[in-house]
Amino acid sequence: MTHQPFQSQIPSCAWQRPLGLGWDNPYTVRYASNLDDGPWHGMPLGGLGAGCIGRSPRGEFNLWHIDGGEHIFKTLPACQFSVFEQTTDGRSKTYALSTQPPTDGTLSSWQWYPPTSAVQQTGTYSALYPQSWYHYQGVYQSQLLCEQFSPIIPHNYQETSYPLGIFEWTAHNPTDKPLTLSIMLTWENTVGWFTNAIKTPQVRVRDDGSPVYEYQPRWGESTDNYNRWIENNFRVGCLMSRLSTHEIPEEGEGQWAIATIANPAVEVFYHTRWDPTSSGEAVWSPFATDGSLSDSEDETPAASGERLACAIAVRFTLRPGRTRKIPFILAWDFPVTQFGYTQVKSDFSGQLPSTGEEPAGKPIGYYRRYTDFFGRNGKNAWSMVRTALKHSDTWKEAIAEWRKPILDDPGFPQPLKMALFNELYLLADGGTLWTAGTENDPIGQFGVLECLDYRWYESLDVRLYGGFALTQLWPKLEKAVMLAFARAIPQGDNTPRIIGYNQAQAVRKIASATPHDLGAPNEHPWAKTNYTSYQDCNLWKDLGCDFVLQVYRYFIWTGSADLEFLQDCWGAIVETLDYLKTFDRDGDGIPENSGAPDQTFDDWKLKGISAYCGGLWLAALEAAIAIGNQLQDAQTSPSADLKGQIEQWSTWLTQAKPLYQKTLWNGSYYNLDSESGSQVVMADQLCGQFYTQLLNLPPIVPEDCTQTTLETIYNSCFTLFNQTQNPDRAALGVANGVNPDGSPENPNATHPLEIWTGINFGLAAFMLQQGMKGEAFAIAEAVVNQIYTHGLQFRTPEAITAAGTFRASHYLRAMAIWGLYHVSASGHEWVMGHQ
Structure with a gap:
C-alpha cells in the first residue's frame, strides 16, 4: 500500500472536490441580471x-x-x-x-x-x-x-x-x-x-429595481x-x-x-x-x-x-x-x-x-x-x-490553535465545522474595505458588501445575522461598524430619488432614521449612507431595532465592559427609537407596518402589527432599557435624562408586550401580521425572541409559545415544504413562509418561497437554544449540502429555490452560521474564553 504522507495535514472536515471535476447540474442564477460566474470558485x-x-x-x-x-x-x-x-x-x-x-x-x-x-x-x-x-x-x-x-x-x-x-x-x-x-x-x-x-460611472436601475453602476x-x-x-x-x-x-x-x-x-x-x-x-x-x-x-x-x-x-x-x-x-x-x-468623485471634505479614517x-x-x-x-x-x-x-510558520500555528477546540468538538457535526470556517471567506472576498487607522478611528473603518449584486456596505438588516462572525472573531471591527451607524443616524440627506419598487420619489436619508447601509464603492462609504434605492428604507420598521440590538450584542459578547461604546451610541439609540415610534399610528405602543415591503423581506408586504417587526421592536426596547441601566449604574450621580428615557421605554414595553401576544398568537404560531389576514407560517417570525435569549434579556413571549412556534415552523416550513417542493431529493432547507400544510400561499411569490441561507442558520441557532438539537442540525446541514454540492461554494447566495436556482451570491447573511456555534454549549465556552 502506498504511503500517504499528507492526510494528517488536511483537517478531516475540510470541503473536498476532485481536481477539475465539473458539476452535473450546478445551481444557476434566478434572475438574468444577477451575477453568475459559474461553479469554479475556490x-x-x-x-x-x-x-x-x-x-x-x-x-x-x-x-x-x-x-x-x-x-x-x-x-x-x-x-x-x-x-x-x-x-x-x-x-x-x-x-x-x-x-x-x-x-x-x-x-x-x-x-x-x-x-x-x-x-x-x-x-x-x-x-x-x-x-x-x-x-x-x-x-x-x-x-x-x-x-x-x-x-x-x-x-x-x-x-x-x-x-x-x-x-x-x-x-x-x-x-x-x-x-x-x-x-x-x-x-x-x-x-x-x-x-x-x-x-464618472453612470448609475442605472436594474430590472430588479436596485441601482448598479458601470465598472470597466x-x-x-x-x-x-x-x-x-x-x-x-x-x-x-x-x-x-x-x-x-x-x-x-x-x-x-x-x-x-x-x-x-x-x-x-x-x-x-x-x-x-x-x-x-x-x-x-x-x-x-x-x-x-x-x-x-x-x-x-x-x-x-x-x-x-x-x-x-x-x-x-x-x-x-x-x-x-x-x-x-x-x-x-x-x-x-x-x-x-x-x-x-465628490466635493465633500472629510476626516474619516x-x-x-x-x-x-x-x-x-x-x-x-x-x-x-x-x-x-x-x-x-x-x-x-x-x-x-x-x-x-x-513568520509564516507562526501564523499557521496561530490558525491551528484557533481552530483546534472547534475541530475537536464532538458535539458539532463535521459538515457544520466545515461551513463554519469556509463561510468566513466573505470577510476577505466581499468587496471588503478596511482603512488605515486615525486618532478618531484607531482600528480604521471597516465594511463588507451586502453582496456583489447589491453592492453597498454592511446592510444593517442583513448583518443582524451576518454580523455574528465579526462580533466573535474581530470585535473591534464590529465596534467600528456600529460606531459608523451611530454617526450616520443623526445625519440627513435630502437628495431626491426614485424608488425602484414602486417608482415613488423619496429623499435619500431622513435625519434620525437608521440608514440601511453605509454607502457604496462608487460614492463615499461612511459619509454617504443609504445607497440602496429599491425601497425607501426611511420607512423600514426593522432597521432602528436592528441597530439597538447589534449595539447591545457587541457590548454583551465582549464582556459587558465597554461603557464608553454604549455612551457613544446612546444619542443615536434615543433618536432612532423615537423616530421609529412615529410609525405607531394608533398609539398602541407598536409601530405598524404600512402594507408595503418595509423590512428586510423587501418583496413581502406586511400590514399592521407584524410578528417579525413587532417582535424586534419589543426586543430593541428590552435592549435599550438594559443599555440605559448600564449607563445609569456607571454614573456617580443619577441622570434625570437617563432615568426618564428608561421610564418612557418601559412604558412603551409594558403597553406593547401583551398587545403583541393578544393580537398575533393563534395557538400554534404568531400570525404574519394583524391586518392582511394571511395564514402563512413565517420562519423568522420570532427573531426578536431569539435575540432576547441571545442577549440574556427578558423574554417577549411566553416560553411555551416559543416552543410551539418553532415546532410549527419546523413542520410547515421545513418538513412539509420539502415534501411538497422537493419530494425526491435531499432537503432544501426552511422556506421563509408557507401555509401550515407546507404549500405556497401564492405560488408566484418571491421571498416567501425562497430558502435564505442566513435565516436558516439563524433559525437553527434559535432551535438549538430551545433544545431542538436534531431539528437545528437537520436544517443547517440541509443548507450546507445545498451550497457545497451544487457549485455555490465560496459564493454563498442569499436565496436558494426548489427549482435549483439562486439569487444574490457572495452574500453577507450566511455568516450567521457563527450564531449556531455560539449558542452551542462548547461554542459559548469558546466565545467566553476569547473575550
Missing part, C-alpha cells in the same frame, strides 16, 4: 480589506478583488504553478497545474494537468478557510501537496490585514529511486489594471510595467512594478512580488520578462526539458499594447522515501482605494491628504489598513515577502 487569498485573489478547484487563479468593492472573475493563464518531474532513466512529465487550458490561443506550447474523470483520479482540492490544499495524485510518481493560506487570525488586527498568499509545497518520493522535481510559479504583471477606467477595469493595460529580479540573502524573487511620476500612489498603482528561498539543497532559476499572450515557449521549453529557466534578467518597461510576466522555478532531487518543503510567497501592495474642499472631479481615496504597518508609497511588496518568509 477559497480566496489575501487579508481583510487588502484585496483578494481566488483560486479554483481546477487550479487556476480566476477571481480578482484587488480594487476595493469591485468584482472581476477572469482567468489569467500565466498566473500559474507548474511541475516538472524526471526519473533516473530520463523520462519526464511536465504540466501547468490548471486543468483548464486557455481558450484564447495563448500559452499553446504548455501542457495542462489532466482533470479527474471517470477513468482517472488526478487529485483533490480541499478547503477550510483560511487554508486550502491541492493534493496531486495519479499523474506524477511523486506525491505533491500545495497548501495555501493567508494570515487570517481572530483578534489580530495587524497580520489579518496583510495582502499575502503563502504557498507551501510538500513533495514526497514514495518510489525506490531518486526523482528530480522542479516547481515553477509564473505571474503576469497586472500593476495598473485594477481601477475604473470610467471616471484597465484590464490588459500594462504600458510602463517592468519586472526586476531580486536576491536578498536567502530570499529570491521577482518584483513587478510600474514607472510612475506620482508621489502619492493612485488607485491601481503599486507592486506585485513572487518569491521563494534559495539554499544549497535546491537550484533556483528565473526569467523576468516574457510575453503571456504568446505561446509561452520562452519559459516552457527549458522548464519542460530539465526543470530550468534561462536566468534572464530584463527590466525593459512594457511598450504600449505589450504585456509581460515573470517566472521562478525551484529544482531539487528527492531520494527514495524523502520529503521536502518548498515555500512560495505572493505579495501585492496597492495601498489606495478610491471611490466616487485613513483618507488621503486633503487641502480643504476637494475640487470637482477629484476622487475620495483611502489608504488600506495594512499600510499602517508597511507604509503608503506602494513600494513595499518585498518587505511583505521578507515578513511572510520569517
Whole structure:
C-alpha cells in the first residue's frame, strides 16, 4: 500500500472536490441580471480589506478583488504553478497545474494537468478557510501537496490585514529511486489594471429595481510595467512594478512580488520578462526539458499594447522515501482605494491628504489598513515577502490553535465545522474595505458588501445575522461598524430619488432614521449612507431595532465592559427609537407596518402589527432599557435624562408586550401580521425572541409559545415544504413562509418561497437554544449540502429555490452560521474564553 504522507495535514472536515471535476447540474442564477460566474470558485487569498485573489478547484487563479468593492472573475493563464518531474532513466512529465487550458490561443506550447474523470483520479482540492490544499495524485510518481493560506487570525488586527498568499509545497518520493522535481510559479504583471477606467460611472436601475453602476477595469493595460529580479540573502524573487511620476500612489498603482528561498539543497532559476499572450515557449521549453529557466534578467518597461510576466522555478532531487518543503510567497501592495468623485471634505479614517474642499472631479481615496504597518508609497511588496518568509510558520500555528477546540468538538457535526470556517471567506472576498487607522478611528473603518449584486456596505438588516462572525472573531471591527451607524443616524440627506419598487420619489436619508447601509464603492462609504434605492428604507420598521440590538450584542459578547461604546451610541439609540415610534399610528405602543415591503423581506408586504417587526421592536426596547441601566449604574450621580428615557421605554414595553401576544398568537404560531389576514407560517417570525435569549434579556413571549412556534415552523416550513417542493431529493432547507400544510400561499411569490441561507442558520441557532438539537442540525446541514454540492461554494447566495436556482451570491447573511456555534454549549465556552 502506498504511503500517504499528507492526510494528517488536511483537517478531516475540510470541503473536498476532485481536481477539475465539473458539476452535473450546478445551481444557476434566478434572475438574468444577477451575477453568475459559474461553479469554479475556490477559497480566496489575501487579508481583510487588502484585496483578494481566488483560486479554483481546477487550479487556476480566476477571481480578482484587488480594487476595493469591485468584482472581476477572469482567468489569467500565466498566473500559474507548474511541475516538472524526471526519473533516473530520463523520462519526464511536465504540466501547468490548471486543468483548464486557455481558450484564447495563448500559452499553446504548455501542457495542462489532466482533470479527474471517470477513468482517472488526478487529485483533490480541499478547503477550510483560511487554508486550502491541492493534493496531486495519479499523474506524477511523486506525491505533491500545495497548501495555501493567508494570515487570517481572530483578534489580530495587524497580520489579518496583510495582502499575502503563502504557498507551501510538500513533495514526497514514495518510489525506490531518486526523482528530480522542479516547481515553477509564473505571474503576469497586472500593476495598473485594477481601477475604473470610467471616471464618472453612470448609475442605472436594474430590472430588479436596485441601482448598479458601470465598472470597466484597465484590464490588459500594462504600458510602463517592468519586472526586476531580486536576491536578498536567502530570499529570491521577482518584483513587478510600474514607472510612475506620482508621489502619492493612485488607485491601481503599486507592486506585485513572487518569491521563494534559495539554499544549497535546491537550484533556483528565473526569467523576468516574457510575453503571456504568446505561446509561452520562452519559459516552457527549458522548464519542460530539465526543470530550468534561462536566468534572464530584463527590466525593459512594457511598450504600449505589450504585456509581460515573470517566472521562478525551484529544482531539487528527492531520494527514495524523502520529503521536502518548498515555500512560495505572493505579495501585492496597492495601498489606495478610491471611490466616487465628490466635493465633500472629510476626516474619516485613513483618507488621503486633503487641502480643504476637494475640487470637482477629484476622487475620495483611502489608504488600506495594512499600510499602517508597511507604509503608503506602494513600494513595499518585498518587505511583505521578507515578513511572510520569517513568520509564516507562526501564523499557521496561530490558525491551528484557533481552530483546534472547534475541530475537536464532538458535539458539532463535521459538515457544520466545515461551513463554519469556509463561510468566513466573505470577510476577505466581499468587496471588503478596511482603512488605515486615525486618532478618531484607531482600528480604521471597516465594511463588507451586502453582496456583489447589491453592492453597498454592511446592510444593517442583513448583518443582524451576518454580523455574528465579526462580533466573535474581530470585535473591534464590529465596534467600528456600529460606531459608523451611530454617526450616520443623526445625519440627513435630502437628495431626491426614485424608488425602484414602486417608482415613488423619496429623499435619500431622513435625519434620525437608521440608514440601511453605509454607502457604496462608487460614492463615499461612511459619509454617504443609504445607497440602496429599491425601497425607501426611511420607512423600514426593522432597521432602528436592528441597530439597538447589534449595539447591545457587541457590548454583551465582549464582556459587558465597554461603557464608553454604549455612551457613544446612546444619542443615536434615543433618536432612532423615537423616530421609529412615529410609525405607531394608533398609539398602541407598536409601530405598524404600512402594507408595503418595509423590512428586510423587501418583496413581502406586511400590514399592521407584524410578528417579525413587532417582535424586534419589543426586543430593541428590552435592549435599550438594559443599555440605559448600564449607563445609569456607571454614573456617580443619577441622570434625570437617563432615568426618564428608561421610564418612557418601559412604558412603551409594558403597553406593547401583551398587545403583541393578544393580537398575533393563534395557538400554534404568531400570525404574519394583524391586518392582511394571511395564514402563512413565517420562519423568522420570532427573531426578536431569539435575540432576547441571545442577549440574556427578558423574554417577549411566553416560553411555551416559543416552543410551539418553532415546532410549527419546523413542520410547515421545513418538513412539509420539502415534501411538497422537493419530494425526491435531499432537503432544501426552511422556506421563509408557507401555509401550515407546507404549500405556497401564492405560488408566484418571491421571498416567501425562497430558502435564505442566513435565516436558516439563524433559525437553527434559535432551535438549538430551545433544545431542538436534531431539528437545528437537520436544517443547517440541509443548507450546507445545498451550497457545497451544487457549485455555490465560496459564493454563498442569499436565496436558494426548489427549482435549483439562486439569487444574490457572495452574500453577507450566511455568516450567521457563527450564531449556531455560539449558542452551542462548547461554542459559548469558546466565545467566553476569547473575550
